[in-house]
Amino acid sequence: MAESKRHRDILNLLQQNGTLSIAELAGRLGVSFETVRRDLRPLADNHAIVRMHGAVALPSMLGEAPFERRLRDNPEAKKAIARELAATIRDGDSIMLDTGTTTSILARELLGHRRLTVITNSSDIARTLATSNENRVYMAGGELRSDNGAAFGSTAIEFISRFNVLHAVISVGAVSAGSGILDFDFEEAEFARTLLTRGDRRIAVTDHSKFNRSGLVKVCDFSDLTHLVTDGTPPPDIMSALESAGVTCLIASLT
Known part of the structure; x- marks a missing residue:
């Protein structure tokens, strides 16, 4: 080239x-x-x-903050993913969410639910769900990052480790057939890895653009997930790896 x-x-x-x-x-x-x-x-x-x-x-x-720019990437796909996952969550359920554009959109899709217990490190998600429908919202503490208003580090990790929830949901930076779930930031990956251990359902949400993308830091193996929610059928190598790990893949419809 x-x-x-x-x-x-x-x-x-x-x-x-x-x-x-x-x-x-x-x-x-x-x-x-x-x-x-x-x-x-x-x-x-x-x-x-x-x-x-x-x-x-x-x-x-x-x-403009990078998080705000990422909200405009593949918005219809992210909304479809959020709708697909929100339909599997019931009133009164407990859910833990990390910070990410798709999880922030999911929080908005959950505004029709009632009496949720929500644990998050995202000020955007906490603000979205804290004041509606008898929800109980707990936010991990620590210094908030300027670009996405989220807390990371040992204080945030120690806080979420006190909870056990039905749905633990992480956003995804990259998906690799050989490496599993990846991210680009060490602290974000560490937080997401811990978050997954707190849920009965361990869910990763990602649009199709993250498949076979290179990532810097490993978050987890596919076997650490129970579900992956996306907007398109993963490539054959990733789909095979997901099936071998026993992960249920939910494909959201854009229509």
Whole structure:
């Protein structure tokens, strides 16, 4: 691939996705970390991109939090996934949710439910569900991140470890047939891994764009899940791995 074409590909990916990690860019382009870093240098020197903490973005997108940008990625797919999962949750159920765009949309789909017990590290989810329909909402403590208003770290993990719930739901950064469920942030992966241990149903939610995507940090094996909810049939290798692990795959309809 000619260098100028790869530069265009990088800029197109950033335009479509907002902020991307170096690992994610390498996976999307099918090249090594070092190749991506080398390609990014002239773009950064020419101020076409901005580099920050292992990730890159377009300068025009820095005024908006990455979480807010991700809410606009595949919105119909995420709403369909949220509807599919919400239909399996009953009034009075207990549910634990990590922070993520799909789990935030799920919280909105749950506004029609009553008397839920909700445990989360997301201020957005807590705010959505705390004041409606006799719900009880518990929020993990700690410093809230500026981009997504969520708490991570040992305090948040210790807090959620006190609860056992019927539904434990995590959002997903990447899904790999060989590696399982992956993310791009160590603390987020650690929190999600602990969250899954607290539920009778252990559920991952992801739209189809995350399949066979590269991730930096492993969250869990497929065998740590009971369900995966998505908007399209996974590729054969992932579907085979899910079936071998005994995971029920729920496919949401977009219609």
